[in-house]
Amino acid sequence: MKGLSLRKIGRISVIILAMFVFGCAAVPPKPTPEPALPTKDPFSLFPERYRNRALEYEKIGELRRALQCWEIVNSFIPADGEATKRIADLKAKVLTLADQHFKKGLSYYQKNSLPEARKEFLLALIYNPNHKEALDDVKHNLTGQDYTVYEVEKGDTLREIAKKQYHDPEKDFLIAYFNDLGKDLKLTPKTFLKLPILELTPTGTASVSKGMLKEEKATKGMAAEGKEILVNTKEMVTKATGYFNAKNYRETASVAEDILQYDPGNRDARDLSNASYYEMGKMRSRDQKYQEALNDFEHVEPGYKDVKESIAFVKKQLADAHYIKGVRYFTNEELDKAIQEWEATLSFVPDHQKAKEGIESARGLLQKLKEIK
């Protein structure tokens, strides 16, 4: 600093001052070409992230969500082989699972096991939210219809139908109202009419639900100490008949059983119960669901139609199925299991000769094996 003259210091100051006053712009930097940056796809992380999510969802069984994630991966990388394959596999799998659960649901529904049916229909919708039948069942059929369907017979008039269905021809106006018909309109056989379900007590003072009837019965029963309880079985029979005419056998059986619970000697209810279980048994038998068919037929009184023969038929089918299973076990040298199956055969058809012989042979062989050991 000592060697600097005041003049020199002044010059430097002026230069610095000029630089600061005019700023960087005063001395424009020489433009240098920017190095070309590699253009990175800002969405490049998406496919990997959703691939991982898809795999996680698959692990916990949330297949629909997994499918959604794979579809996101596939949208970004249409050529991604793994995503394409997983989408195809998952689509097939969810449809199969949905269908399996739906069928299971139907089976429970026919057996009147409604909570189980609901669960299966919901599972069907989880796997396939577009499953229209599962949605219809869980949303409408399981919640119960508010009307019955009546098939018009030859010669029917609204008054006659009202008499048959409501035990009151004056209620013909109700049928006309809910079916947009003129009161004197000629009805066409084989057409269907919608009949609202009426829930009126015998006194006609209150409309109550089936559940309330039970409650009323309990309360009155306690108070009246065994006196006859007023339960409108006639209305309930009408209701059950409506269900039966609408081929809703499950509901028919349910209502008929409710009536029989209060009035075990009610012939109409017994007939409806017989008829509905018989029809359900026949349907299941046709579908080769012999165990379910047997369960239904066993609810039917022995003298009803050909129920005895029907039971014998399904038992034979069940016996044969067990017999064949037994043969398979036998050829696989699983003798204990073969015996079990043949014993099951005999539980359905006690004089099944082949099963008897099979058991004898298997037991003989087991004995010989014991001796060799």
Add this chain to the structure above:
Amino acid sequence: MQKKVSIDLGHLFLFGCTLLSIALVGGCAAPRGGAPPAVAPPAVAVTPHIEARRFPDFVAVIAEQGDTLSSLAGKYLNDPSMDWFIAEFNGIDTLHPGQDLIIPLKPYERGGLTLKGYQTVPVLSYHNFSTDRSTNKMIVTQAAFEEQMKLLKDKGYRVITLDQLLDFLDFKSQVPKKSVVITIDDGWRSAYDIALPILKKYGYPATLFVYVDLIVGSKKTLSWDLIQEMAKNGIDIQGHSKTHRDLTLMDKKQTFKQYFEEIEKELSASARIIKAKVGKDIKYLAYPEGETNHLVIELVKKYGYRGAFTVKRGGNPFFIHDYRINRSMIYGDLDLNQFEKNLIFHSDEALK
């Protein structure tokens, strides 16, 4: 002399430092032409604009500064209130610049149905309100109502409309996981004086089910003018019959036909009067006394109602009967914990 030079050099150094400071503060980027130096922006990472990528079923987005879930919902779903739809799909509550997310363009979880269970939507049923204290069960105090509405906000519940509820019940669309519906029955004046300002404060939609014979504009009851004003303020006006008679009960002296004509009139007159006074068709019914049966339901359907409400306590899964929708009555003697017990939004009962 030496001393003097030293002093001058020191001044010069200080002068240089001052200039340097000015230059640094102003910065090279300071605007020219004597404009004051700009204030430096807060230190926030500025993200470059990245065009969203659209696919048939979703849009992939990288959030920019200023984006919110609501603004993105407005931009891509045409409805800013669908922010929850984006948030729930991406498992996020908030958004920050640079965050990437997927915006689904169609429902991805109808009915809130998964292997873990399904969504239930509670519908709250209020009747009357008072400013001071509750003199009976059906009257909720202003303070309690305010507290309950605040709880809904604080705990992240979303109040939805009846149309949204019915779309959910039809398995057509999904609603926020913690959805709740607010309804007020009858047509008491307090619905306008007390409930409306609080609902407006929180921005909640609500439905007023009126039984038209009550609407006489007395000290305690609403007038049609007030109802129209409520309707203008986002309150949905729906039916609760004409006289509030229990539709399931038949008078001993009546014939069945007389009874039927009477209940039919309950529905037709209320629909006609509300249409005339409020200028809209009604779609929903709250059963008087909450009571219904098969015949009433068929009649309600015949009149074109889309749904009807009982007062059976409990949330509503999508598979509830559309004409037996549950509502939970909110009584004046409920404390906040008891109130909250009505807000059940998930169940796995039917999947067990």
